[in-house]
Amino acid sequence: MTAELGGVSPIIVVPGKWTAADLAYQAEHIATMRLQNSGHNCIAGQVVILSADWDQADDFRAALRHAYATAPERPIWYPGAPSRMQAATDDYPDALVLGDRLLVEIDGDEDPAALESTEYFAPVLGVVSLPGTGQEFLDAAVAHANEKLQGTLGANLLIDPATEKALGSGFERALTALHYGSIAINGWTAFGFITPTLTWGAFPGGTIDDVGSGIGVVHNALLLDRVERSVLRGPFRPFPRSLPVANGGGRLTILPKPPWFVSSRTGAAVSEGLTRHRADGGAVGLVKTLMRALRA
Numbered sequence: 001m002t003a004e005l006g007g008v009s010p011i012i013v014v015p016g017k018w019t020a021a022d023l024a025y026q027a028e029h030i031a032t033m034r035l036q037n038s039g040h041n042c043i044a045g046q047v048v049i050l051s052a053d054w055d056q057a058d059d060f061r062a063a064l065r066h067a068y069a070t071a072p073e074r075p076i077w078y079p080g081a082p083s084r085m086q087a088a089t090d091d092y093p094d095a096l097v098l099g100d101r102l103l104v105e106i107d108g109d110e111d112p113a114a115l116e117s118t119e120y121f122a123p124v125l126g127v128v129s130l131p132g133t134g135q136e137f138l139d140a141a142v143a144h145a146n147e148k149l150q151g152t153l154g155a156n157l158l159i160d161p162a163t164e165k166a167l168g169s170g171f172e173r174a175l176t177a178l179h180y181g182s183i184a185i186n187g188w189t190a191f192g193f194i195t196p197t198l199t200w201g202a203f204p205g206g207t208i209d210d211v212g213s214g215i216g217v218v219h220n221a222l223l224l225d226r227v228e229r230s231v232l233r234g235p236f237r238p239f240p241r242s243l244p245v246a247n248g249g250g251r252l253t254i255l256p257k258p259p260w261f262v263s264s265r266t267g268a269a270v271s272e273g274l275t276r277h278r279a280d281g282g283a284v285g286l287v288k289t290l291m292r293a294l295r296a
């Protein structure tokens with residue numbers, strides 16, 4: 001028997017030199033991690049960990065507020081969600097109320113404990129800041145996620161290609177120290193869940209008396225034994241800025257905006273088209289769906 005539970009999923013934003021388009025894109029990325037299914041999701045990102053010393057931190061906060069506020073509204077329907085939303089409002093009365101969602105930006109002496117220990121399972125997104133840049137910040141953010149946030153199911157990490165290259169082996173050491181069962185680099189850990197070859201479950205260590213985010217793994221289509229975690233990577237920038245010779249390079253993608261972003265104009269049509277393709281396998285329908293995806 002396996003048991004998978006949720007947790008408070010971190011989104012670590014490693015400071016670098018980002019363009020205005022990068023800031024907007026990754027802000028929409030984070031809004032998607034929180035707002036898919038109105039946050040009623042065991043792997044919804046909840047706590048953004050930013051560098052207080054990043055010279056673009058204020059610009060990124062502004063982009064995140066905009067992306068979070070302007071995303072299409074979705075109903076809050078999961079049982080108990082309204083009471084958890086109210087609990088967040090009571091704990092953080094100065095939180096920004098943006099339509100049907102809350103944005104909690106921890107400042108000064110404000111206590112982040114409730115935000116970091118409560119899986120709201122609702123559209124509540126928080127932002128905390130830590131000192132440092134480069135490896136110093138990354139190591140501090142990893143330690144903060146491991147020690148302060150409840151659960152070990154999934155962690156998201158956003159980093160531009162030039163910064164990752166500059167960190168070198170230090171980046172890999174930080175990943176090793178990040179004790180989560182699924183880690184997404186420039187992606188969302190939801191893709192760890194829907195990729196059958198990857199394992200899905202908490203980082204090892206849960207017990208019946210202290211179950212954490214669960215015990216054991218599922219999926220794992222390669223049938224690997226004693227897997228500690230699965231790590232997936234995505235492109236930092238959309239097309240055409242993902243071209244290897246542009247903007248510091250990175251992993252190639254053909255999509256100008258992923259259709260699963262909550263800000264995508266064609267997300268519903270693409271989802272339906274892919275579902276129908278899985279059902280009937282028609283090539284013509286798949287081509288039409290891909291063309292819709294390019295208009296996201």
